[in-house]
Amino acid sequence: MTDIAEKIEQTSVEPSVEQRLHDSLNLNRRDFLKSSLTAASAAGLGGLGLSLVPSDSQAFAYEPYLRDDQLETVVTSCAHNCGSRHMLVAHKKGDVIVRLSTDDGRYQHNGVVGKDTFEEPQLRACLRGRSYRSRLYSAERLLYPMIRVGARGEGKFKRASWDEALGMVAYRMQELKQKYGPTALLDQSYAGASYGVLHKSDQIEGLLGRFLGMFGCRTNSWSVPSYQATTFSSRMTFGTIEDGNEDDAFAFSKLIIMWGWNPAYTFHGGNTFYYMRMAKQRGCRFVVIDPIYTDSASAYDAWWIPIRPNTDAAMMAGMAYYIFANGLQDQGFINRFVQGMDRETMPNWAQGQESFKDYIMGWSDGVPKTPEWAAQICGVSAQDIAKLAHLYATTKPAALKASWSPGRNAYGEQYNRMAAALQAMTGNIGVLGGCAEGVGKAWHAEGIAYPYDEFANVWFASIKSDRWAHCVLNYPNVKREEIGLWPRQDELDGVIPNIRGIFWQGSDWFNQLTNINKEISAIKKLDMVVCMDSTITPSGIWADVLLPIATHFERHDVALPWYKGHYYIHRPKVIQPLGESKTDFQVFTELAYRLGFGERFNPKATRDYFHNDDAVDEAYLRDWWEHKVMPHQGVTMPWEDFKRHGVYKFKLPRPHVAFQDNVEKGVKWATPSGRIEIFSTTLAQITDWTKTQYGYYIPAIPKWIEPWESLNHPLTQKYPFHLISPHPRWRTHSIFHNIPWLRETFAQEITINASDAKRLGIQTGDTIEVWNDRGGIVLPAYVTELCMPGVVVVYEGAWMDLDENGWDLGGNPDFLTNDEPSPAGGFAYNTCLVTLRKATEGRVHRPGWDVKATARSQVFRRDL
DSSP states (O other), X not given: OHHHHHHHHHTTOSSOHHHHHHHHHTOOHHHHHHHHHHHHHHTTGGGGTOOOOGGGOOOOSSOOOOOGGGSEEEEEEOOSOSSOOOEEEEEEETTEEEEEEOOOSOOSTTOOXXXXXXXXXXXXOOHHHHTHHHHHTOTTBOOSOEEEOSSTTSOOEEEOOHHHHHHHHHHHHHHHHHHHOTTSEEEOOOSSSOOSSSSOOOTTTSHHHHHHHHHTOOEEEOOOTTTHHHHHHHHHHHSSSOOOOOGGGGGGOXXXXXXXXXXXXXXXXXXXXXXXXXXXXXXXXXXXXXXXXXXXXXXXXXXXXXXXXXXXXXXXXXXXXXXXXXXXXXXXXXXXXEESSSGGGSOXXXXXXXOHHHHHXXXXXXXXXXXXXXXXXHOOOHHHHHHHHHHHHHSSSEEEEEOSGGGSSTTHHHHHHHHHHHHHHTTOSSSTTOOOOSSOOOSOOOOOOSOOOTTTTOOSEEEOGGGHHHHHHHTTSOOHHHHTOOOOSSTTTTOOOOOOEEEEESOOHHHHSSOHHHHHHHHTXXXXXXXXXXXXXXXXXXXXXXXXXXXXXXXXXXXXXXXXOOEEEEEOOOSOOSTTOBOHHHHHHHHHHXXXXXXXXXXXXXXXXXXXXXXXXXHHHHXXXXXXXXXXXXXXXXXXXXXXXXXXXXXXXXXXXXXXXXXXXXXXOSSTTSSEESSOHHHHTOOOGGGSSSOSOOOSSOOOOOOSSSTTSGGGGTOOEEEEOOOOSSOBTTBTTTOHHHHTTSOOOEEEEHHHHHHHTOOTTOEEEEEETTEEEEEEEEEXXXXXXXXXXXXXXXXXXXXXXXXXXXXXXXXXXXXXXXXXXXXXXXXXXXXEEEOOTTOOOOOOSSTTSOOOGGGGSOOO
């Protein structure tokens, strides 16, 4: 906080954070000391010969701790894509948040402290959310606009006024559009730091897409790093990504298979553990398929099945064979609801083509996908594959939760489609306690508060998100299939975008996409890079213009649940924006006025919105509540009451189960056939794959396809370890990396199997170099038996920190990952071979930019 205060005071921003803190808390150390010392003297301490002179006291070790009755309490929420967005309660004095707590049951209607029911559970924030005050007041907080003065990536900036910074951006935008055409600006907005119904950063519905679309110059990034393979699978199979149950449905499962899912780290619904604990208490059995033994496996006493990374589809094919061969499939369900599971359910127009059963039994290619066949690929014994298949097919209801992580692989869509086939063939879709997930999006929220515009979110080219660097480096000699170019119905169809500038809004994608060294080469060729964020991030270091964006504590909005959960949380402006921060909506509105479409972009506002947003934001949010939420979702609570309570928790008439009405009431699926499509009508009818956004052939049924890197590949002679990079517990992607509280608890490290470590002479705490042809990273080792041999684990999201030789001392695994296009758009984060050794002399790991806040968790671990 002191660093921030000094920066603000140096730039004449009044009042300073320190002054605001002092004035708001209204604390008088001298009076406090006088009263304390007087009491001490009365207790007889003076008789010990201590000379206590209050008037000479200049400091005190601890500030007095403010009681709740001295603080104002404000309900708000978390803001990020951590697997949920739950309640935070800000306790503030004046304009300073002094601590954060979370839901204790009292806030819904006239609830009482401790209320926590099956229908209305408490929305408790995790450690990340509760640590947010450290991020709000962090040393990396961006407080005023800055313009680059050094080489790009050097991290040298000068302070600028808003007028200078926005004037420069508007001028460059017009120049690039005129010179290079309507594809010159790349939209890389994502929901990292600005996600609500009004102040929204999002690829599809966000403010940046609205702004660049109206400006008439936008290349879109169409693929979502977390789950694009899964999105593809769900749309091909079910016709929708709303294939998820609400998490209370887990309480009714008798078997839960967590395939690549560690809900202790990535919830996919904030009360997941609450309901899964209920299932455990009711006798539910748990299975975990994962290369590492996770906290979730331990918590549920699960049967752990270690599997070679990127071989999940092969194991699932072996399970399907066992189920078919033993007649354990739910043939009644298949006949009623499924297309292409077997020859009898193939559509008339596709008779003679390969069904799923034809492939699995080997009738079409001569290779039966037996458990023994699968075992050779995935490293799981044939006996275990058969045992799991029998358990899943004979336990009703059973939930096969096919999580996103195994889909973040080359041909990851085949894993997700294979999982959907298993879910369908066992009849576990549309039933309470079963599971159809894929994507897992459940209850539908009303997600947008600003008005629709026919030019909003228009794009003139759309490419796979992590192929922008390939496009820039090779332009114009780029084939459309190399970048996942989306087809259009006009003269721009097939035209390779000439990308000359990037906008990052709520997005640290430069730190998060695959093959970062390729991005570094590409970004040096661009003419403009704009980063809009509340914190100076690694992406911001590579920008030309840094625009300080208010955090969710400093603007008015409403929080949405994240894929799971049925509630809204009011987010008032808890404190005034620090420094010269503005909201995304304010920034885009002012830029739109400078570019000639301000009134259309923000129809409720005048240009004065840049300086006073309160009344306008209130008007948008009230309209959203009264004209979308209340009429569409049966809510009777008035807007003012919602603001007063801070949260609205829906009480559903029954647990939300995806496709329950399809099964029970005969509602058609949203696929071309109206059925669950294991044989895809859409894929089977494509004749020219280069004219699709996929670019390359995708079979009409789920199949095992050998990835370009795996432990079965000859490349292991050079790079013998398979690296996976799951989501950490202590960050949300790269968000929260700069919070010392969390880094003191969890370290950025590489997890190595004990037998591999012994062979290489590595012990826990040793500094390790990890590399392949794409780059190299440095980080400490953690040696354990809880990771299968040949596999190493580095959690994603660490902030990059390059040395003079291009090694990343922060330990970011995306210097090693591959940006090659997986056909359905999936990101191949977990398709990555590496080698490693003890670090050479002088090469060190740097856990964070504030080097003194070194993670210390490894001190408490025992070497193996």
